[in-house]
Amino acid sequence: MHYRLFHRLIPIHRNPSAYLAAASSSNSTSSLPNRTPFKPKTAVVLSKVTRYEFEKRIFPDFTEQQLKDHLESKRSDYDGLLERHNRHYSCVDLIERELRNNGIEAKVVQRFDLDNDLIGWADVIFTAGGDGTFLLAADKVRGQDKP
Numbered sequence: 001m002h003y004r005l006f007h008r009l010i011p012i013h014r015n016p017s018a019y020l021a022a023a024s025s026s027n028s029t030s031s032l033p034n035r036t037p038f039k040p041k042t043a044v045v046l047s048k049v050t051r052y053e054f055e056k057r058i059f060p061d062f063t064e065q066q067l068k069d070h071l072e073s074k075r076s077d078y079d080g081l082l083e084r085h086n087r088h089y090s091c092v093d094l095i096e097r098e099l100r101n102n103g104i105e106a107k108v109v110q111r112f113d114l115d116n117d118l119i120g121w122a123d124v125i126f127t128a129g130g131d132g133t134f135l136l137a138a139d140k141v142r143g144q145d146k147p
Helices: 016-025 053-058 065-074 078-101 116-121 131-140
Strands: 042-047 105-110 124-128
Touching: 042 078, 042 131, 053 065, 053 078, 065 078, 078 105, 078 124, 105 116, 105 124, 124 131
Parallel strands: 042 105, 042 124
Antiparallel strands: none
16 A cells, blocks of 8 residues: 655755645545545654764764864864754754644654664654655665555
8 A cells, every 4th residue: 555645845944834734734535535544643753864963973082172173174164064963953853843743653763773663663754864864764664555
């Protein structure tokens, strides 16, 4: 069984409320006879690993100042990386909060933590990241019964 959860894509970082409204309004089954509305109870939100997190994993013993100095020596913008990291997680927090506000139990995980147990537990999987995060989730979810 295959569900059409989203019939249009709205970039969440531009208009999170519209994105979530599209998710709830796309539950209509008027064009799909004999189907019940999809009402998930559990959701996994798969978050990308930001560049800031990636660098922190490579240099776990660095202080923030050492990380900043290291990144700037590579001509990377530490402040920009940190700002994008914080913006990403504010969107992830919004997704999680809206799921919970709609009575859906949600777990936020990173790519390293997505396993078969979580996939089996979740009624739906959301991705918060780019193409790589989406493709990772699509690759790990083998059945066609999970949106």
